[in-house]
Amino acid sequence: MSDERATDPVLHLIRERVSTERFDPQRDLSEQQIRELIEDATCAPSSFNIQHWRFVVVRRPADKELLKAAAYGQSVVTEAAVTFIVLGDTRGEEKLPEIMQVAVERGGMPQGKADAWVRMARKIYADERIARDEAIRSCSLAAMVMMLSAAARGWTTCALSGFDSEQVRRGFDIDERYEPVMLLCAGHPAGPDERPKPRLSVDDVLAFDRGRSF
Amino acid sequence: MSDERATDPVLHLIRERVSTERFDPQRDLSEQQIRELIEDATCAPSSFNIQHWRFVVVRRPADKELLKAAAYGQSVVTEAAVTFIVLGDTRGEEKLPEIMQVAVERGGMPQGKADAWVRMARKIYADERIARDEAIRSCSLAAMVMMLSAAARGWTTCALSGFDSEQVRRGFDIDERYEPVMLLCAGHPAGPDERPKPRLSVDDVLAFDRGRSF
Numbered sequence: 001m002s003d004e005r006a007t008d009p010v011l012h013l014i015r016e017r018v019s020t021e022r023f024d025p026q027r028d029l030s031e032q033q034i035r036e037l038i039e040d041a042t043c044a045p046s047s048f049n050i051q052h053w054r055f056v057v058v059r060r061p062a063d064k065e066l067l068k069a070a071a072y073g074q075s076v077v078t079e080a081a082v083t084f085i086v087l088g089d090t091r092g093e094e095k096l097p098e099i100m101q102v103a104v105e106r107g108g109m110p111q112g113k114a115d116a117w118v119r120m121a122r123k124i125y126a127d128e129r130i131a132r133d134e135a136i137r138s139c140s141l142a143a144m145v146m147m148l149s150a151a152a153r154g155w156t157t158c159a160l161s162g163f164d165s166e167q168v169r170r171g172f173d174i175d176e177r178y179e180p181v182m183l184l185c186a187g188h189p190a191g192p193d194e195r196p197k198p199r200l201s202v203d204d205v206l207a208f209d210r211g212r213s214f
Numbered sequence: 215m216s217d218e219r220a221t222d223p224v225l226h227l228i229r230e231r232v233s234t235e236r237f238d239p240q241r242d243l244s245e246q247q248i249r250e251l252i253e254d255a256t257c258a259p260s261s262f263n264i265q266h267w268r269f270v271v272v273r274r275p276a277d278k279e280l281l282k283a284a285a286y287g288q289s290v291v292t293e294a295a296v297t298f299i300v301l302g303d304t305r306g307e308e309k310l311p312e313i314m315q316v317a318v319e320r321g322g323m324p325q326g327k328a329d330a331w332v333r334m335a336r337k338i339y340a341d342e343r344i345a346r347d348e349a350i351r352s353c354s355l356a357a358m359v360m361m362l363s364a365a366a367r368g369w370t371t372c373a374l375s376g377f378d379s380e381q382v383r384r385g386f387d388i389d390e391r392y393e394p395v396m397l398l399c400a401g402h403p404a405g406p407d408e409r410p411k412p413r414l415s416v417d418d419v420l421a422f423d424r425g426r427s428f
Contacts, residue, residue, distance in 0.1 A: 009223045010366035011254065014359055019259045031422075038420045040225065042413045044358060045233045047375045051414050054428045056421045063423060089428070095414075102412040124376070133350060134375060137396065140354030141373075144258060145228055148362065152224035159355075161261045161348060162338070174425035182351065198316045199256045200265050200309075206252050207270045208245075209277060211388035214268045214303070 013151055018197055020156040021076050022190035028059075029081045029155070029187060037186070040149035044141040048121045049099055052092040052138040056085040056172055063172075070167035071183060076158050081187030085168060086143050087178035088135025090128070093121040132179055139181035146184060156189040227365055232411055234370040235290050236404035242273075243295045243369070243401060251400070254363035258355040262335045263313055266306040266352040270299040270386055277386075284381035285397060290372050295401030299382060300357050301392035302349025304342070307335040346393055353395035360398060370403040 029037075034057055046052060058067050059082045067085070068077040077083050089095070100114035125131040147157045160183040168180045205214060243251075248271055260266060272281050273296045281299070282291040291297050303309070314328035339345040361371045374397040382394045419428060 008366050010227050011363060013224050014254050014257050014363055017257065035416050035420065038416050040228050042416070042419060043228050043231065043411070045361070045373055049412070051419070054419050054421070056423070056425050058423065060423060085425075087425070099412070099414070107410045107412050136347060136350050137354045137375060140351045141358040144355045144358035145362075147259070148359075149225060149228055152222050159259055161351060169425075172423075172425050175427065178425065178428075196321045197257070198263070198313070198321050200313070202249050202252050202256070205256060205265070205268050206249065207268070209270070209272065209274060209386075211270050211299075211301070211383075211386050211392065213389065214392075 013148060017148060017151040018193050018195060019158045020189055020193050021158055022193065023076070023079045023081065023156065023185070023187040024190045025079055027081060027188040033153075034082060037146055037149055037153075041142040041146045044138070044145045046138040046141065047134050048093070048096060048117055049103070050092040050096055050121065050134070050138065051099065052089045052135040053142040054087040054089060054178055056087065056174065058083045058085060058172070066171045067168070067183070070171055071160055071163040074160060074162065076160070076185045077183065080158065080185035082185075084146070084184040084186065085172060085174070085180055086139045086182040086184055087174065088132070088139040088181045089177060090131050090135050090179050091125075091177050092135060092138075093125045093131070096121050135179050136181050143182050143184055146186070150186050154188070155186055156193070158185040159183070160185065227362060231362060231365040232407050232409060233372045234403055234407050235372055236407065237290070237293045237295065237370065237399070237401040238404045239293055241295060241402040247367075248296060251360055251363055255356040255360045258352070258359045260352040260355065261348050262307070262310060262331055263317070264306040264310055264335065264348070264352065265313065266303045266349040267356040268301040268303060268392055270301065270388065272297045272299060272386070280385045281382070281397070284385055285374055285377040288374060288376065290374070290399045291397065293401075294372065294399035296399075298360070298398040298400065299386060299388070299394055300353045300396040300398055301388065302346070302353040302395045303391060304345050304349050304393050305391050306349060306352075307339045307345070310335050349393050350395050357396050357398055360400070364400050368402070369400055370407070372399040373397070374399065
């Protein structure tokens with residue numbers, strides 16, 4: 001291990017973070033804490049800076065039960081302090097003129113470049129599959145930031161992709177333009193989690209120059 | 215801003231990281247540095263711990279030109295020290311018995327639970343769309359870890375989703391089971407990047423308890 005990996009707090013956290021299924025049921029997250037976590041999530045990058053991510057935070061006991069049922073009974077949903085339904089806006093490019101205007105006014109982006117981006121994004125995301133893929137990508141990037149941000153704050157998380165999207169939509173009044181990409185349970189840990197984190201090795205997943213059978 | 219956000223190095227990095235288009239063309243990344251970055255990427259979570267991520271690292275000038283052409287001429291691809299083609303294994307669950315065996319032997323997972331996971335994953339990912347979505351999610355989580363790991367090391371990155379998948383596959387001998395999810399350019403920055411990072415506000419993207427029109 002290089003010196004940098006041994007001592008850098010970011011690299012240390014990346015390695016130590018684990019998904020948990022054991023939350024402390026006695027400790028909530030405050031609205032302020034939730035808002036700070038979401039603000040961190042918005043620091044993720046996204047294509048054209050569209051920021052496809054939207055979040056519905058589920059925190060009331062009855063709502064947790066509703067969400068647990070939509071997540072095939074996975075009990076982390078009721079045990080976590082909160083669960084975020086991470087939604088991807090499949091028509092995110094519609095908000096781009098407004099987003100670009102801020103970039104022009106505050107970020108010094110030339111108006112011509114901003115207009116060109118808007119036209120290009122409209123053309124690309126007219127293809128529904130491409131738009132949906134992009135929403136999944138952006139939301140996953142944001143979710144990873146949330147998992148690391150939460151870990152840095154001493155909280156823990158568990159991401160779930162196993163749930164019935166339609167049931168989530170119906171239960172939580174989610175418009176069809178938003179694709180439920182992930183559920184992210186968050187809260188204080190029940191205790192230290194020292195489970196090993198078995199992973200494929202670098203040689204198992206990395207190829208130089210050309211693809212291969214991994 | 216809370217104290218914790220002002221002082222925690224992880225939270226600081228999350229906020230300061232920016233995507234760049236300006237790489238120092240004089241500075242490479244070594245094979246060792248590339249391997250460390252990939253090892254960090256593998257610390258991301260994935261459904262059932264399938265670890266759908268695979269990486270082809272493009273570093274030779276002629277290969278960079280080939281990749282740039284597949285990326286609609288985006289010049290970051292030739293300017294970055296390396297570009298990772300982040301591939302999602304759309305049949306990732308086929309490797310799960312092997313992955314689970316390690317979890318049983320080293321991680322203390324009961325054999326019965328491991329076997330049940332393998333059966334469940336096979337059933338879920340028999341649906342090609344679900345399998346592909348999962349691969350996109352996992353790879354995006356890993357890519358976000360790479361972007362933060364790179365930033366912590368003083369490097370910079372630029373993620374691209376605009377490229378012709380088929381051209382990437384053909385140019386780099388990539389089997390059809392692997393979905394090109396993202397290109398991730400990485401290298402040393404050309405200089406400090408102090409561009410503002412305009413984002414939607416927390417109120418723009420967060421809803422409590424139920425969905426809404428964002």
